[in-house]
Amino acid sequence: MIREKKTRKRLAPHEAEALGFDVKSPIPTEVETNTNPRYYLTIEQHHKLIDIRKNYIGNTPLSIKGTSTLKDGQGNVLLEWVKTDVQEQDRLEALRVAIDALKEDIEPAAPLKKSKKKTNSKLINQYLVTDMHLAMLAWGEEAGDDYDMKVAEDILINFFTQGIESSPNADEAILAQLGDFLHFDGLQAVTPMNKHILDADTRFTKLVRTAIRLIRSIISMLLAKYNKVTLIMAEGNHDMASSVWLREVFHSFYAKEPRLTVDTNPDPYYCVTFGKVCLFYHHGHLRNLSNIDSVLVAKFKEEFGNSKFVFAHTGHKHHKQVKETNLMILEQHRTLSAKDSYASRGGWISGRDASVITYHKEYGEVSRQTINIDILR
Numbered sequence: 010m011i012r013e014k015k016t017r018k019r020l021a022p023h024e025a026e027a028l029g030f031d032v033k034s035p036i037p038t039e040v041e042t043n044t045n046p047r048y049y050l051t052i053e054q055h056h057k058l059i060d061i062r063k064n065y066i067g068n069t070p071l072s073i074k075g076t077s078t079l080k081d082g083q084g085n086v087l088l089e090w091v092k093t094d095v096q097e098q099d100r101l102e103a104l105r106v107a108i109d110a111l112k113e114d115i116e117p118a119a120p121l122k123k124s125k126k127k128t129n130s131k132l133i134n135q136y137l138v139t140d141m142h143l144a145m146l147a148w149g150e151e152a153g154d155d156y157d158m159k160v161a162e163d164i165l166i167n168f169f170t171q172g173i174e175s176s177p178n179a180d181e182a183i184l185a186q187l188g189d190f191l192h193f194d195g196l197q198a199v200t201p202m203n204k205h206i207l208d209a210d211t212r213f214t215k216l217v218r219t220a221i222r223l224i225r226s227i228i229s230m231l232l233a234k235y236n237k238v239t240l241i242m243a244e245g246n247h248d249m250a251s252s253v254w255l256r257e258v259f260h261s262f263y264a265k266e267p268r269l270t271v272d273t274n275p276d277p278y279y280c281v282t283f284g285k286v287c288l289f290y291h292h293g294h295l296r297n298l299s300n301i302d303s304v305l306v307a308k309f310k311e312e313f314g315n316s317k318f319v320f321a322h323t324g325h326k327h328h329k330q331v332k333e334t335n336l337m338i339l340e341q342h343r344t345l346s347a348k349d350s351y352a353s354r355g356g357w358i359s360g361r362d363a364s365v366i367t368y369h370k371e372y373g374e375v376s377r378q379t380i381n382i383d384i385l386r
């Protein structure tokens with residue numbers, strides 16, 4: 010008698026079931042480490058297991074994107090492929106559920122009081138912060154500057170303290186956070202699209218809490234000086250999904266605050282108008298300075314048409330670039346964050362600053378405070 014060759018494999022419950030085994034319960038001593046029980050598999054079962062694992066990440070099945078079929082001349086199906094979308098659908102769906110749950114539990118904050126100082130209703134101050142990469146980790150000896158979540162938090166609070174103090178007493182303010190506020194977008198510290206492993210400071214929950222605490226503190230600071238504040242939380246390529254909950258959470262949290270407007274537009278192009286001034290924002294991951302102007306005009310025809318002074322602001326590249334086209338002035342901004350080893354080793358080096366730009370309802374840009382990193386640390 011020829012004994013059939015078998016392989017020994019650890020199987021998750023769904024795998025054991027699909028291969029026709031009576032599902033064993035996990036070994037009690039190994040429950041802690043989440044190790045699955047072992048089974049003896051025939052060659053056929055082993056091949057089937059490989060196919061099963063293609064459609065799962067861990068114990069989570071992939072969502073099905075569609076099917077392709079091969080038919081013969083009579084229309085009989087010869088072959089069928091099931092196409093699955095590994096990441097985005099599942100992740101966005103999970104986040105949407107989390108957001109809905111959060112919204113139900115968030116007790117909106119009570120309205121805040123503004124200081125009695127007189128403000129100029131013709132002016133708006135734009136605080137532009139981009140590419141903060143919270144939870145990015147940089148080692149000074151290797152990349153030039155030390156950077157972690159605490160360093161980032163201090164820099165940002167100092168920027169707002171300084172900016173609020175030195176900018177004109179405008180009636181309104183815009184907090185334009187242009188994306189990549191979070192360095193990574195889920196439980197794993199990887200880039201959302203390409204899964205490149207990132208140098209990360211710490212745990213995702215800690216990152217989420219820090220991000221929420223920081224924005225809340227900044228909003229309180231701004232509402233103490235300004236009569237009206239607009240919050241833009243732009244999508245970046247590092248925080249595509251998290252920017253969704255950043256917008257939605259703050260929108261819910263400040264539902265009873267009549268002096269704060271949160272832009273919840275899911276399209277990553279944003280627009281604010283003020284008198285004859287039209288301000289556009291986009292992270293820069295999808296469109297850059299070479300052609301973003303026509304995209305913005307096409308998306309915001311009315312706002313553009315009713316304005317005399319038009320400015321578009323982007324980030325993403327971490328270095329400064331200004332360009333004027335027939336339609337508007339485009340500006341790509343620097344960041345206050347440090348370089349990580351990837352940027353340093355790749356030779357992408359730029360200065361670090363952020364600015365508060367003041368616009369006048371009738372004259373466009375009238376002043377700006379540029380705050381260099383050396384003032385803030």
Ligand SMILES: [Mn+2]
Binds near residue numbers: 246294324
């Ligand atoms: Mn970016």
